[in-house]
Amino acid sequence: MTYKILFLDIDGTILNPxxxxxxxxxxxxxxxxxxxxEVFLATGRPENELKEIADELNIESYISFNGAYTIYQEEIxxxxxxxxxxxxxxxxxxxxxxxxxxxxxxxxxxxxxxDSILMKDFIELFQLEKVEAIREDKLDDILxxxxxxxxxxxxxxxxxNDDIRLAQINVNxxxxxxxxxxxxxxxGEAVKLVLEKLRISPNExxxxxxxxxxxxxxxxxxxxxxxxxxxxxxxxxxxxxxxxVSEAGIFTGLxxxxxxx
Numbered sequence: 001m002t003y004k005i006l007f008l009d010i011d012g013t014i015l016n017p018x019x020x021x022x023x024x025x026x027x028x029x030x031x032x033x034x035x036x037x038e039v040f041l042a043t044g045r046p047e048n049e050l051k052e053i054a055d056e057l058n059i060e061s062y063i064s065f066n067g068a069y070t071i072y073q074e075e076i077x078x079x080x081x082x083x084x085x086x087x088x089x090x091x092x093x094x095x096x097x098x099x100x101x102x103x104x105x106x107x108x109x110x111x112x113x114x115d116s117i118l119m120k121d122f123i124e125l126f127q128l129e130k131v132e133a134i135r136e137d138k139l140d141d142i143l144x145x146x147x148x149x150x151x152x153x154x155x156x157x158x159x160x161n162d163d164i165r166l167a168q169i170n171v172n173x174x175x176x177x178x179x180x181x182x183x184x185x186x187x188g189e190a191v192k193l194v195l196e197k198l199r200i201s202p203n204e205x206x207x208x209x210x211x212x213x214x215x216x217x218x219x220x221x222x223x224x225x226x227x228x229x230x231x232x233x234x235x236x237x238x239x240x241x242x243x244x245v246s247e248a249g250i251f252t253g254l255x256x257x258x259x260x261x
């Protein structure tokens with residue numbers, strides 16, 4: 001099989017919990033790029049919070065906000081904010097159950113409580129730099145939503161309709177935290193739009209992920225890998241299992257496909 005494009009999640013796939021990456025990960029990316037394979041980051045992170053790792057790995061194209069904002073070589077392919085009425089309802093539910101909420105936009109991240117220790121830990125965990133209190137005038141351009149400190153039975157209240165599902169965050173230190181995922185716009189839907197734009201078949205695409213927000217992406221491509229450290233429920237959606245992020249899982253998987261030495 002000839003492969004033409006590679007999609008990589010960041011946290012837990014490229015980056016270890018301490019925000020470092022295995023030297024072989026960068027080596028693997030450089031090897032496939034030298035073969036003419038396009039490389040995309042595909043993350044739940046906001047756009048501003050992926051720039052550093054993108055620059056380090058020389059990657060220009062990315063899917064951010066779990067698919068809601070997608071760039072191919074500086075061209076915007078997707079810009080899909082959440083419905084404002086949904087965002088307001090999420091905030092009302094969070095207030096009722098005493099949850100913390102982080103709203104992601106291109107300009108900044110907006111939080112329910114800037115003094116919360118739980119929120120401060122989450123901000124540090126994901127290296128979020130631009131953070132401020134929630135502003136009513138910004139609720140119409142929210143691209144991603146995180147719910148913190150939510151027990152599973154409480155978290156289910158955020159599933160307002162059939163277009164919403166919750167993805168538990170698969171990162172140490174983010175216990176009881178969730179991404180709110182749209183079935184109509186997620187990493188998988190963004191991957192489909194990228195493939196259509198570049199006229200690449202899904203069978204010519206590879207993806208690596210570790211979290212439940214990677215589910216649709218892994219279902220979309222021909223060669224899908226769940227990291228060894230992946231959320232237990234993710235393995236059923238991947239064609240292959242590779243080693244953990246700490247064991248250079250991306251390198252191992254691409255080696256398994258015969259793309260690198």
